[in-house]
Amino acid sequence: MLFDLFWSFFKVGLFTFGGGYAMIPLLQAELVERKKWLEEKEIMDYYSIGQCTPGIIAVNVSTFTGYKLAGIKGAVFATLGIVTPSIIIILSIAKTINLFIDNTYMEHAFNGIRIVVIALIFDVIIKMWQKNIKTKIQMLIFIISLLIALWFSASPVWVVIGAAFVGLLLTRK
Amino acid sequence: MMSALFLEFFKIGLFALGGGMVTVPFLFELSDKYSWFSSQELVDMIAIAESSPGPIGVNMATYAGFKTSGILGGLVATFGLVLPSLIIIILIAKVLEKYKDSDFFKRLMYAIHPAVIALILNAGTEIGKLVLINTWAISICILFWGAIHFIKLHPILYIILGGIIGIALKL
Structure with missing residues (x-):
C-alpha cells in the first residue's frame, strides 16, 4: 500500500x-x-x-x-x-x-x-x-467568487474564506 | 549553512499560502538577505520551475537549494519546504476525521466548493490567455478537449501526446 x-x-x-x-x-x-x-x-x-x-x-x-x-x-x-x-x-x-x-x-x-x-x-x-453546483446559492457563490478573482486578483485564500462565511450565513437554520 | 537553508525554506513552507508562484516573493527576499543566488538567477529559476514537471513551488525550492549548495542543498531546501505542510495537514486531517460528517463541515464545503471551482476556472483562464494565442492553439485545445471528454484515457497519455504534437507542429 x-x-x-x-x-x-x-x-x-x-x-x-x-x-x-x-x-x-x-x-x-x-x-x-x-x-x-x-x-x-x-x-x-x-x-x-x-x-x-x-x-x-x-x-x-x-x-x-x-x-x-x-x-x-x-x-x-x-x-x-x-x-x-x-x-x-x-x-x-x-x-x-x-x-x-x-x-x-x-x-x-x-x-x-x-x-x-x-x-x-x-x-x-x-x-x-x-457534481458540486446544484443550488441557486451555490451558483451565486460561484459567480461572485469568479468575479472577485478576475477583477481584483484577490488571493485565493480570501475568496475561500469569504465564501465560507457567506455560505454559513445563508445556510443558517 | 545547511541549517540556515532548512530554516529559510521551512519558513516559506509555513507562510506561503496558495499556489507555487507565491514562493517567489519569499525567494526574492532570500536573494537580498544572503548571497545564495542573485535576483537575475531567480528569474531563470522561475522559468525552469514553470517548465519542468512537478509542482512549481517544489521545483523552485529544489533548484534554489541546489544553487546554494549543490545536491544536498536541493534536498534540504525541499525537505524544509514540505515539512510544515506535512505537520499542519496531518493535524487538520486528524480533526477532520472526527467532524467530516458534521452538519457544520458539510455547510462549509457546500459554500467552499463553488468558490474553489471558480478559482480553478480563473487559474485556467489566466494560463489560457498566455497559451491560446492563435486559432491553431485554440483548435488543438478544442480537439483535445473532445478527445478527453469522450475517450476517457489517462491524462498522462494526453500530456505525452501534447508534447509530441507540439514538436511535430512546431507550436
Whole structure:
C-alpha cells in the first residue's frame, strides 16, 4: 500500500506541468477512477482545505490523501512521491539547465503540453460543476467568487474564506 | 549553512499560502538577505520551475537549494519546504476525521466548493490567455478537449501526446 501510494503520487508529480490546479485532472484519474481510493468529493474537500492552509497546494493535497489512506506513514509516502520527480529532474538537469531552456524542441513540446493541460483543466471544471453546483446559492457563490478573482486578483485564500462565511450565513437554520 | 537553508525554506513552507508562484516573493527576499543566488538567477529559476514537471513551488525550492549548495542543498531546501505542510495537514486531517460528517463541515464545503471551482476556472483562464494565442492553439485545445471528454484515457497519455504534437507542429 505504501509503495502503491508513493508510485501513484510519483506519477502525478512527474506529469504535473504548472501549479496545483494542473494536478487535479491527474489526481482524479489516478486516485478516483483508477485506484478508487477516494471519492471525487473528497478530492474537492482536500483541495479546498489545501488552498487555504500554509504550504504548496500540491503537497498539502498529497499529504491529506496519504493520511486518509494509510495514516501518518501514508502522508509521508504520498508527499515523498509528489516531490521525488522534481528532485530527480531538477537536480539532474540543474547544471546543464540552459541547454533545456534554450532547446527549441523542448519549447515546442511544452507549448503542446500547456494546450493539453488547459483542455484537461476545463474538462475537470465541467465535471466538478455538474457534481458540486446544484443550488441557486451555490451558483451565486460561484459567480461572485469568479468575479472577485478576475477583477481584483484577490488571493485565493480570501475568496475561500469569504465564501465560507457567506455560505454559513445563508445556510443558517 | 545547511541549517540556515532548512530554516529559510521551512519558513516559506509555513507562510506561503496558495499556489507555487507565491514562493517567489519569499525567494526574492532570500536573494537580498544572503548571497545564495542573485535576483537575475531567480528569474531563470522561475522559468525552469514553470517548465519542468512537478509542482512549481517544489521545483523552485529544489533548484534554489541546489544553487546554494549543490545536491544536498536541493534536498534540504525541499525537505524544509514540505515539512510544515506535512505537520499542519496531518493535524487538520486528524480533526477532520472526527467532524467530516458534521452538519457544520458539510455547510462549509457546500459554500467552499463553488468558490474553489471558480478559482480553478480563473487559474485556467489566466494560463489560457498566455497559451491560446492563435486559432491553431485554440483548435488543438478544442480537439483535445473532445478527445478527453469522450475517450476517457489517462491524462498522462494526453500530456505525452501534447508534447509530441507540439514538436511535430512546431507550436
